[in-house]
Structure formats: structure tokens, C-alpha cells
Amino acid sequence: MITLYADRKTSCDFMGGLSETLLYGPPIGTRIALTKNEYAYSCGEIDQNIYFLESGQLKTVTFSRSGKECFLRICGPGEMFGEQGLGGAVRAESTIAMQDCVIRRVPYSLFINTIRDEGLMEDFITHLSRRLFEQQQAITNLVTVDSEQRLGTILLDLADKLGKGDPHRPRIDLRLTHEELARMVGTTRSRIGHFLKSFRGNGLISTSPTSRLIIHRQRLSAYLNGRYS
Structure with missing residues (x-):
């Protein structure tokens, strides 16, 4: 039996609140248009931003030492991506447009201040926990399923x-x-x-x-x- 992702409702509530803030509140961050196959960010970069996909689809990939591409996830409209950069770590993955996209890039400090002001901090922590669960489940499935x-x-x-x-x-x-x-x-x-x-x-x-x-x-x-x- 395979366990599918947990806490979808809580994560959707957070993303819904964040979407409303980004799209209808005072403008924060920078809107960027990407063409198909263009990178939002690349493996090896230090990038202290978080990203929000407004339209289109993106894929997140990483690479083996031999250069073989490993497909990690697909990101659809309304999703956040690039959470790893919140700690200032070197990015271990690249995110690439699968079709023409519009994304919003928000600096880490501005993002944290915004979700704190909007009362979304607790939901954000739950969202990060869900993302960690997804990654752990993907690893478990790769080994056992x-x-x-x-x-x-x-x-x-x-x-x-x-x-x-x-x-x-x-x-x-x-x-x-x-x-x-x-x-x-x-x-x-x-x-x-x-x-x-x-x-x-x-x-x-x-x-x-x-x-x-x-x-x-x-x-x-x-x-x-x-x-x-």
C-alpha cells in the first residue's frame, strides 16, 4: 500500500491565503516571465528568495555526478517553490519552465515579514512539514515500492x-x-x-x-x- 501526501487541506489553506496576499494585496517581490526551458534558478546558486508560480508549469530537477537528470517534482499554478533557499543554503536543484510561465520572486526577509503580518506563519510551518513529508515519502517509495x-x-x-x-x-x-x-x-x-x-x-x-x-x-x-x- 502506498501512502499519498498528507495535510493537503492545511497546505491548500496556506497557499490560498498566500495567493490572495500576493495577487490582491500590495505588490511584493518581482513578477518574472519565463519562456519554455528557461531556468527560474540553477543548481549551485545561493539564492535567498522564495518563488510563487502564477501561471504555467515548472519542473524541479537535480543531477547525479555523471550529469544524469533526476526529475523531482512538477509545480503547477498557485504553488510555492524554492523553499530550500530560505536558509541561505546552496541550491541542490534547478527549476525549469516546462511551458511559458509567470513567476513571482520574493526575497526571504520580505516573505517572512509578509506572512507574519498576514497571520500565516503557523500555516507556513505546516506547509514546510508537508513538503518534508513528501520528500521522505518519495525516498521511501523509491526504495520499497x-x-x-x-x-x-x-x-x-x-x-x-x-x-x-x-x-x-x-x-x-x-x-x-x-x-x-x-x-x-x-x-x-x-x-x-x-x-x-x-x-x-x-x-x-x-x-x-x-x-x-x-x-x-x-x-x-x-x-x-x-x-x-
């Missing part, structure tokens, strides 16, 4: 973040290649193709007329928890 189940978990998470349309059968409009999914799962492109074919055959996912991926949320969740045949 097979590739097929990891792919299913990632598809459910993407449906939560990026899904559109019917909430029971959300559509993911972002085009993800088998290579990108393979880097997220930690397996080969050919195995991703095999797993996706199996998921389609079992009615766990399908494809729209415009070739967008549709996730049958309840079926896939039941499958991952051993309750679907």
Missing part, C-alpha cells in the same frame, strides 16, 4: 495538481514524454510504456480525443491499494 506502483502514485499526484474537467476522471493537459515519466519514476522509458499500456488495458487511465491523459482516479487509487481487479 516497485516502478509500476510509483508511476501510479505520480499520476494521481499530477491529477491532483494539474487535473482539469471531471474531478473523478481528471484530464492532464500537460504533455509528458515517456522519458520524463521515466526520470520521475526512476526506471526506463520502455518500462513506462509497458506500464501505461497495462493501466489502459485495466481501465485505470485513458486518452482523450486530443491525446490528453485521463486518470480514472478511484480505479487507480484502488489498484494501488490492492482493492481493484
Whole structure:
């Protein structure tokens, strides 16, 4: 059985409050437009800013010593990213636009003062705890869960973040290649193709007329928890 991310409601409450502050309150930080494949920040930089994605999608990646890219997460509209920089540490990851994006860059000191003034500090601590849990769960799944189940978990998470349309059968409009999914799962492109074919055959996912991926949320969740045949 795979445990999915916890405390989503609390984190959503925090991000909702932060979004309202950034979008409708007095302007803070700097709005930046990124084109596809442009970096928000790069691995190795010391960058004492926190970032907020207003539109588009970004991916966060890190690299092995040999230069192989490891896909960490996808960030969708309304999400915060770059939290690691709050402590002034050297960034261990790069964040790259997967399509044209608009982001907001906020200096650490200004961000802390803003959420303190808005009464969001406690919710922010909970948000950071959830992010830490996500990372720990991803490491645990990588070590203890097979590739097929990891792919299913990632598809459910993407449906939560990026899904559109019917909430029971959300559509993911972002085009993800088998290579990108393979880097997220930690397996080969050919195995991703095999797993996706199996998921389609079992009615766990399908494809729209415009070739967008549709996730049958309840079926896939039941499958991952051993309750679907």
C-alpha cells in the first residue's frame, strides 16, 4: 500500500491565503516571465528568495555526478517553490519552465515579514512539514515500492495538481514524454510504456480525443491499494 501526501487541506489553506496576499494585496517581490526551458534558478546558486508560480508549469530537477537528470517534482499554478533557499543554503536543484510561465520572486526577509503580518506563519510551518513529508515519502517509495506502483502514485499526484474537467476522471493537459515519466519514476522509458499500456488495458487511465491523459482516479487509487481487479 502506498501512502499519498498528507495535510493537503492545511497546505491548500496556506497557499490560498498566500495567493490572495500576493495577487490582491500590495505588490511584493518581482513578477518574472519565463519562456519554455528557461531556468527560474540553477543548481549551485545561493539564492535567498522564495518563488510563487502564477501561471504555467515548472519542473524541479537535480543531477547525479555523471550529469544524469533526476526529475523531482512538477509545480503547477498557485504553488510555492524554492523553499530550500530560505536558509541561505546552496541550491541542490534547478527549476525549469516546462511551458511559458509567470513567476513571482520574493526575497526571504520580505516573505517572512509578509506572512507574519498576514497571520500565516503557523500555516507556513505546516506547509514546510508537508513538503518534508513528501520528500521522505518519495525516498521511501523509491526504495520499497516497485516502478509500476510509483508511476501510479505520480499520476494521481499530477491529477491532483494539474487535473482539469471531471474531478473523478481528471484530464492532464500537460504533455509528458515517456522519458520524463521515466526520470520521475526512476526506471526506463520502455518500462513506462509497458506500464501505461497495462493501466489502459485495466481501465485505470485513458486518452482523450486530443491525446490528453485521463486518470480514472478511484480505479487507480484502488489498484494501488490492492482493492481493484
